[in-house]
Amino acid sequence: MAFQPRPLFPERSARDLYGSDLRRYREAAGLSLSQLGEVLKFSKAHLSRIETAESLPPKGLSEKLDAAFGTDGHFCRLFPLAALEEFPNRYRRYMELAAQAALLESYTEIVHGLLQTPAFATAALRAGDPFASDEEINQKVAARIKQQARLHGSTPPRYWFIMDEVALRRPVGDSLIMRDQMQALLNTAELRHVTLQILPFAAGYHSETGGSLTLLTLSGRSVVAYEEGSRSGTLIEENGIVAKCQAYYDLLRAQALSPRDSLAVIGTALKGFEHAARSVAEE
Known part of the structure; x- marks a missing residue:
């Protein structure tokens, strides 16, 4: 053919x-x-x-x-x-809604893009597209970091992040990048409008294994969902399916560690990467 x-x-x-x-x-x-x-x-x-x-x-x-x-x-x-159009068309509608949301709730198997340091974002994007040019990667990193402005703005929405424990265990880049990323997670979790939970390995297989789920609560309390795999994403606006996605997320929230225990796990990961970084420096 x-x-x-x-x-x-x-x-x-x-x-x-x-x-x-x-x-x-x-x-x-x-x-x-x-x-x-x-x-x-x-x-x-x-x-x-x-x-x-x-x-x-x-x-x-x-x-x-x-x-x-x-x-x-x-x-x-x-x-x-x-x-002017930083994101491909299939993501643009989602990005527009995310910029308006009063509440963003997400589950990811990697550190969420809104929480990534520039170095982590660069390493993650490079690993995800090893054949891309440096300029392509730099463009994507700049767009990703730009999206973080609302998180750190003067009148931010509410954020609820659930991250899989694998995000703390699978290295992205070197130990220095992971050390700084763990510290950035701890710093962001201190913000009053941010809740961060870790879904432990002990939670086992679940509805979002292998992908990610985001819920956006818009003005008027309407909610849309966004599911994403490694190469594609789907915006969901049908009420019945969105309700199922909300139920899936509620189950993940219940299975995740408490915010306090989650910070302790991130702190332990930070110490591990600090030790690894020192070992490399001493070699």
Whole structure:
């Protein structure tokens, strides 16, 4: 069966339009992604992700595209609009709602993005996409850290984080990164609008094993749910399914350690990574 490129949806956003026009001009020039990558001195994989709006076009690419296709500044004019859209279309609706929520409740198997240090975020994103360019990773880290502004703002919403114990045990990056991340968790947990719990290994297999669940309580007390796997996410707004997600979350909350005991477990993890960091420094 002949290869079929992924369909594009230029009508969805400026970011999608940028990618669609990139493919349109590329195909009109009779160039494959590999050939265009050679012309631009650019990664084929990165170009592919830009075409499908998975990655933002980096600075400097638009000028190269206009020069290669003779498009008289078309991509340079489109770039500022595309650059405003930090997240792919499938996440954008969720991000918009999260920015409005009065209460965010989440379960994750890794340190939640709102709680990550820049170094941890960089290591996690690099591990999740080992073929991405440094610029792609830096863009994603900057977008992730920007989302933390509301958590630390003057009038923040309420946050309730449940993290799996594996988030404290599986290293992301080196022991220094994990040490600083554990300390950051303890610092954030001291905020009055934040509740942090650890779901211990003893809780066993549960409804969200292998994924994550977020509940957003909006104005008027309406609630939406968001479930995410390693490569995709689903926004749930149907009342009946949202109610089930709330029940799942309540069970996780009941099985998790108390906030006080959770902080003790994080403190123990911190000491372990501090010891590991000292050992490495002494070698």
